[in-house]
Amino acid sequence: MARLTLSGLTKSFGGLDVVKAVDLEVTDGELVCLLGPSGSGKSTILRMIGGFEVPSGGAIRIDGEDVTAVPPERRPTGMVFQSHALWSHMDVFANIAFGLKLRHLSRAEIRSKVEAVLELVGLAGYGSRRVWQLSGGQQQRVAIARSLVLEPKILLLDEPFASLDQHLRERLREEVRDIQQRLGITTLFVTHGQDEALALADRIVVLKDGAIEQTDRPSALYRRPATRFVAGFIGHMNLVPTAFQAGRSTRPEFALAVEVSDGPAEIAFRPEATGVRPAQGAGHALVYRVTDFGTHLTLDLDLEDGTRIKAHGAGSIAWAPGQRVEVTPAEVLLYRDGVLLSTEPRTAAAAA
Amino acid sequence: MTDAVTTAPVRMSIQRRGLTGLLLVLFPVGLLGWLILYPILNALVTTLTLRTDQGLVLSLDSYASFFSDPYSLNNLALTFWTTAVCAVLLLVICLPIALYLRFSRGPLSAYVQALAIFPLFVPSVILAYALIRTLGPNGLVDILLNAAGLPKLPSPYLTPWGPVIGLVWDNIPLTVLMLTAGLGQVSDNAVEAARDAGARPRHLLLHIILPQIINALLVALAFAVLGIFSSFTLPYVLGPASPEMMGPYMQRTFADLMQPRMAITQAVITFAICAVFGAFYVRSVIRSREVR
Amino acid sequence: MQPQPASRPRPHTDWTGIGFAVLLSIVILVPLIVVAIWAFTEVWRYPALLPQSFGLRYWQATLSRQDVWNALFLSLRLSATVTFLSALICLPAAYAFARMDFPGRQTLLLSFLATQAFPKFGLLIAVAGIFLSLGLIATFWGVVLIQLVNTLMLMIWVPVAAFQAVDRRMEEAARDAGAGPLRVFWSITLPQAGSTLFAAVLLTFINTFYETEGAWLIGAPMLQTMPVLMIIFINNQMVIQYGAVLSVLLWVPSFLVLLFSRRLIGSQSFAKGFGV
Numbered sequence: 001m002a003r004l005t006l007s008g009l010t011k012s013f014g015g016l017d018v019v020k021a022v023d024l025e026v027t028d029g030e031l032v033c034l035l036g037p038s039g040s041g042k043s044t045i046l047r048m049i050g051g052f053e054v055p056s057g058g059a060i061r062i063d064g065e066d067v068t069a070v071p072p073e074r075r076p077t078g079m080v081f082q083s084h085a086l087w088s089h090m091d092v093f094a095n096i097a098f099g100l101k102l103r104h105l106s107r108a109e110i111r112s113k114v115e116a117v118l119e120l121v122g123l124a125g126y127g128s129r130r131v132w133q134l135s136g137g138q139q140q141r142v143a144i145a146r147s148l149v150l151e152p153k154i155l156l157l158d159e160p161f162a163s164l165d166q167h168l169r170e171r172l173r174e175e176v177r178d179i180q181q182r183l184g185i186t187t188l189f190v191t192h193g194q195d196e197a198l199a200l201a202d203r204i205v206v207l208k209d210g211a212i213e214q215t216d217r218p219s220a221l222y223r224r225p226a227t228r229f230v231a232g233f234i235g236h237m238n239l240v241p242t243a244f245q246a247g248r249s250t251r252p253e254f255a256l257a258v259e260v261s262d263g264p265a266e267i268a269f270r271p272e273a274t275g276v277r278p279a280q281g282a283g284h285a286l287v288y289r290v291t292d293f294g295t296h297l298t299l300d301l302d303l304e305d306g307t308r309i310k311a312h313g314a315g316s317i318a319w320a321p322g323q324r325v326e327v328t329p330a331e332v333l334l335y336r337d338g339v340l341l342s343t344e345p346r347t348a349a350a351a352a
Numbered sequence: 353m354t355d356a357v358t359t360a361p362v363r364m365s366i367q368r369r370g371l372t373g374l375l376l377v378l379f380p381v382g383l384l385g386w387l388i389l390y391p392i393l394n395a396l397v398t399t400l401t402l403r404t405d406q407g408l409v410l411s412l413d414s415y416a417s418f419f420s421d422p423y424s425l426n427n428l429a430l431t432f433w434t435t436a437v438c439a440v441l442l443l444v445i446c447l448p449i450a451l452y453l454r455f456s457r458g459p460l461s462a463y464v465q466a467l468a469i470f471p472l473f474v475p476s477v478i479l480a481y482a483l484i485r486t487l488g489p490n491g492l493v494d495i496l497l498n499a500a501g502l503p504k505l506p507s508p509y510l511t512p513w514g515p516v517i518g519l520v521w522d523n524i525p526l527t528v529l530m531l532t533a534g535l536g537q538v539s540d541n542a543v544e545a546a547r548d549a550g551a552r553p554r555h556l557l558l559h560i561i562l563p564q565i566i567n568a569l570l571v572a573l574a575f576a577v578l579g580i581f582s583s584f585t586l587p588y589v590l591g592p593a594s595p596e597m598m599g600p601y602m603q604r605t606f607a608d609l610m611q612p613r614m615a616i617t618q619a620v621i622t623f624a625i626c627a628v629f630g631a632f633y634v635r636s637v638i639r640s641r642e643v644r
Numbered sequence: 645m646q647p648q649p650a651s652r653p654r655p656h657t658d659w660t661g662i663g664f665a666v667l668l669s670i671v672i673l674v675p676l677i678v679v680a681i682w683a684f685t686e687v688w689r690y691p692a693l694l695p696q697s698f699g700l701r702y703w704q705a706t707l708s709r710q711d712v713w714n715a716l717f718l719s720l721r722l723s724a725t726v727t728f729l730s731a732l733i734c735l736p737a738a739y740a741f742a743r744m745d746f747p748g749r750q751t752l753l754l755s756f757l758a759t760q761a762f763p764k765f766g767l768l769i770a771v772a773g774i775f776l777s778l779g780l781i782a783t784f785w786g787v788v789l790i791q792l793v794n795t796l797m798l799m800i801w802v803p804v805a806a807f808q809a810v811d812r813r814m815e816e817a818a819r820d821a822g823a824g825p826l827r828v829f830w831s832i833t834l835p836q837a838g839s840t841l842f843a844a845v846l847l848t849f850i851n852t853f854y855e856t857e858g859a860w861l862i863g864a865p866m867l868q869t870m871p872v873l874m875i876i877f878i879n880n881q882m883v884i885q886y887g888a889v890l891s892v893l894l895w896v897p898s899f900l901v902l903l904f905s906r907r908l909i910g911s912q913s914f915a916k917g918f919g920v
Contacts, residue, residue, distance in 0.1 A: 052816050072819040079820045085813035089835040098831070099821030143817075150821060373744030377737040380800060381752055387793050388758050391770035398773065449668075452660055460661035467668040473898045474676070475854035477874040478891045482675035484878065485682060485888070490690040492678050498691040521671070575760075582763030584857040585871075589878055599765045603861055606769055616773045619766035630761035637757055 002076070002153035002186045003028050004049070008058035011044050011210075018044050020210040021058065026154075029184040031177070033197040036207035037233070042190045045207075046156050049188065050079045062153055078152030082159040084143040086131045092118075092142050093127035099150045117149040120179060137168045144176065148183070155180070155187040161196070173200055194234045198222070206230050223331075228338040231268055238274065238309040239335070240267045253284035253303065253327065258334060258341075265336040269329035271298065274311035276325050283324035285309075290319045301325065392623070399617045414617040426595040428621070430512060434587070434597060435580045438519045442527050442576055445520065447569075450531035451561070454538070465528075472525035476518070480589040483518055484509055514590030515597060519580050527572045534568020535561070571636045574629040582622050598622055682888035702885035712890070715873040722784070722859075722869060723852040726791040731845055734799035739829075741800070742807030753804065759797045767793065768858050775862060782866040790858035795848045802847075806840035807833065850901045854894070870894060 004026040011019040019041040026032045034042040047053045049060055051072030060068045067075055086095055093114055100110045118124050121141040131139060140160055147155060157176070161169040177200050180187050191197055197204045198218045206213040206221070206229075214226040225231035228239065242251045243264045249256040254267050276285075276299060285301040288308065297313040311327065313319050334341040402411035418424045446468075453465050471479070486492045488509040497504060508514045538561055546560045562569075584599035591597060596604070598618060606615035681695065682688070686702070688695035706712055740746070741753050759767075771790060772781065780786030810833050818828045834841075856871040864872050870890070877887045 050816075050820060052819070071824075072816065073822045073824055075820075077820070079817065081813040081817060083811065083813050085811060085817040087814055087818070087832055087836070089838075098818065098823075102822045102827070146817070146821065370744070370746040373740040373746035373749070376740035376744075377746075377752055379733045380737045380796060381755070383733065383792060384755060384758065384796060387771060387789065387796075388762075388767065391767070391774050392762070394774055395770040449664060452664055456658065456661060458658040458661050460658055460665050464661060464664045464668060467665070467672050470672050473901060475856070475871060475894065475898065477854070477856055477871040477878075478679070478894060479675070481874065481878055481887045481891055482679045485678045485884070486675040492674070495691055495693060499693050578761070578763055582765035584765045584860070585875070589875060599857075602765060602769045606772060607861065607864075612773050612776055615769050619769040622763045622766040626763045626766075630763075634754075634757050634761045638754060641754075 002063050004154055004186060004188070005061040005064075006045070006049070006058065007061070009045065009048060009055055009060065010057035011041070011048060011053060012056045018210050019048070019055075022210075022212055024205060024212070024215070026186055026188060029186055030202045031180055031187040031189060031200060033201035033204045034188065034190045034207060035192065035194065035197040035204050035233070036213075037192060039209075040207040041210035042192075042207050043158055044210075046079070046158050046188060046190050049154065050077050050156050051075045052079075076153035077156055078147030078150055078154070079156040080140075080143050080147050080158065080160045082162050084139045084160075086139055086143055086146070088131045090131070091127065092123070092129050092131065092134070095131065095142060096127075096146045096149050099146070103150075113149055117145040120148065121145045122175070136164050137172060140164065140172065141175075144179075148179070148185075153186065155185050157187065157189045159190055159192065162191075162193075169196070170199075176200070198234070206233060224333065224340065226340050228266065228268075228335045231333070231335070231340075236271055236310055237268050238271065238311075238329070240303065240307055240309065241265075242267055254329065254332075256332065256334075260334070260336070260341060263336065265334050265341065267329070268333040268335055269331060271310040272296075272312045273329065273331040274309070275328040275330065276301070276311045276313050277328075278317065279324040279326045283326045285325050285327050287319055287321050287323040287325060289321060299325075301327065303327075395616045395620050395623075398613060399620050414613055415621075418614070418617055418621065423595070424601075424618070427598060427601045430595045431581060431598045434512060434515055434519070435577055437516050438523070438580050439573055439577055441516070441520045442523055443569075443573065446524060446527040446531055446572075449524075450528050450535055451557075453528070453532050454535035455543075468528045469525045471521055474522075476522055476585045477589075479518060479522060480586055483514070483521075483590060487514075487517065509590060510592050512592060514592075515583070515587040518586035518590050519583055522586065523576045523579065527576055530568055530572035530575065531565065534565040534572075537568075538564045567636055567640075571633060574633045574636075577629045578626055578633065581626050679888050679891045682885060683892040685885060685888075702883065702889055705883070706886050706889040706893075709886075711868065711873060715868045715870045718867060719853050719870040722787060722791070723849045725788050726795060726852045727845060727849040729788070730792060730795045730799045730848055734796065735803055735841070738800050738803035739807050739833075741804045753800070756797050756800050759793060764794075765857055765861075768861055772861050781862055784867065787859055787863045787867055787869075790862050791852045791855055794851060794855060794858065798851070799844060799848055802844040803837070803841055806837040806844070809840070810836040846901055850898060854898070 004024075006022055006024040009019060009022040009024075010017065022041075022045060024032075034045060036042045044053060048055050051067070051070060055068060058068075059066055062076060087098070090098070096114045096117060097110050100113060105113070114127065115124070118126060121144055123138060123141055123145065126134070126138070126142075131142070134142065143160070144157075160176075161172055164172065173196055189197075189200060201218055203215060204218055204221050205215045208229050214221060214230045216224075216226075221230065222234055225234065225237070231237040232239070240251070240254060241264065242249045242254065243262075244250070244258065244260050245262050247257055247259050249258075249267065251267075256267065285303050287299055288302050289300040290313070291298045291300070297315055297319065299311045299313045299319060301309050301311055303309065309327070399414050400410060400412070401408045402413060449464065449468055453461055453468070474482075484491065487507055489507050491507070491509075494504055494507070508517055542560060542564075543556060546556055551560065582599050582602075583597065584603060587597040588600040588603070591600065598621075602615050602618045602622075605611050605618060683702070684698050684700065685695040686697045686699040741749060768790060771793060775781050775786050775790070780789065814836065815828050815832055818832045819825075823831060854871055855869075856875065859867070859869045859872050860875065863869060865876070868876070874887060874890055874894075877890065
């Protein structure tokens, strides 16, 4: 049960700022995902919390106690590595028992704790296996068990499922979520997969170039991405450049009325919120490609000026490349200079 | 992201760790200085100066006497000849073996590899003894020829060919290992793509494989040359008494003739001749480490 | 396009492989087999194809020679001393090279290449020149020191590669579990690098045991190690079987290395140690 506070956390390698003054508060029992592309500094933040990197500036507090200068072995954190980092010269039991032995627990205590945690991760009876006899998923479970058995205040997971295949990844992340909620352990999870973040997190922190781009609940993050970067990083977002004059979009096909100052902006809408129907007349887009994903149809559409957008099409219609269509976006957002404009746009029709 | 991470380990105090590190490497580095660097510098100073009444003076007398002595020059020539013949033979023998090991997956390749590496575990004294018993007078080859009713062949024992056979035998493993390591960097895809484009085996070798392993090839040869040029045991046991290779010559000058200054002069001359190979070897090792 | 060049294994007979296997078997194995036969031969007069009588007489004769036992004990003592010293000196340094950051790290590590970049025997002569003025010629410690010239590079570079091959995350996971730096080294790093380190130590021992040139130059004829004794036997044309018995006898430790260090030799890291 713990609360993690990062304030002004900064890290630079050789003059290059990898993490730039990050502030973050993770409350008791919360699972927060750090999401970002490669090089966004997310792993570095996690490693600073674990004690494996010394911050260039700022502070890390756990339950109000400053641990910034505490070496990893004396921090109440438990880290699960992407490469699982199991000790291949020990069996499963010895891997999990290692930290307990360092704490001078009795053998009976160690045994019962290890067995309990193996049970928790669904590997009861695997104690005497060698690490290399396990599958990738089992190895990662052992790694999680190894961290959990020490009852850390903060659990840190560094892309733990990145090397597993899709199905296993989905199953394991559900299990991790279950365990985390059962134990109520404060958890920080680093990933570059938006699915993983959306599926797991209470809150998501989107990072770009070492700085926080947006922090919010998954649903809010998806519905109202604060920046163009977040919009493009989580799910697909159609972005259509336009300009506004006297509160009206200069693109005839997306005639929006909104109270903004004149100037260029981008109209943004999700593929699943994009209505498409075969054009009665000339229409304003051309079907370029039709892709059937089973659950839905995705249409790649070319607008008049060549901008390509995606839309979900009704399965009942026989779409074909070259077909002319009309597009009616809904839940439209506006970005100017990469930042979300807070004013709600209305379609011209609604405004009229 | 990970690339940024791996460069920095946990650092409690960079300066303190730096000092500890230096202290830990101090001993072997000191030993290196005392056992390698200092003797080499000392050898240069000893052979280039002469102690006279006026103190030390610069003098090339020992080099002059080496290069004006026909016996010394003959020994040097024999050493050149042996090294060159060995290098060519090693290349001709080891490249095909390495190519076979790289591109074969058959059960025999494990056996061939084991055999090719085997000499690494045969000490050169035992090898020398074995070769005498096999190729020497009344050795196995003589016995077999006699049994087949064929005339005796001249034995290579105590001729310049004796050391050549022994040195090639001895150097096969490392040359094969280095070449296979080099060939390991030629990707299957590169070979298959070339084959797909219509390359015959000869073209494959010349245009795809050789250009990629040329560095490994040269390093392997440089390494072999460094070893062979100043080899001692095999030429001492298998070679002729006169002319002799530089290894036995230096040893004899040092221990039997008790002329350490002349022996060191001969050593410096071998250094100078092998400097190109040594420099090439060091350069390519450094380069391959930088790439990594 | 049919994939059919000669270097590829075909579905049918691997003639190239058979050719290499037969040739190498003859060239590599036959001389050694001849020695093995001689070791168990009592009489083998030319030009008989096989010895006239086999027996263990010369084993007894060889093993009852005091100089053989002296040489064996000297060689074992020498190898043990050299291996212990070089492990003591080199292994901590190798760890420092692999894991610590200090000024000149890369340059100092590369400087060990110097032992390989000079023609070996010339280097030994230069070292012997120094030992001459220090009175180390024909002394046990003189031979020990000259062996260190041979073992330095092996005992630095191979262990450095071994330590570098240990996944840093494993060490970090151990720190995370509460182990201090020394405990991490002892419980994680050392066991992980163990097999390669062991192979390096073993190779050092064996290399020293069989080293002939330095031992001959510095030690002979006062200090007779096993290889030096072999050369004396060969030169003096003593009973042929003595050499054969000694060869077979010396072969035992060598064969053990063959078995133990296969992992190290087979891996490409070994060749990398020589710069490929």
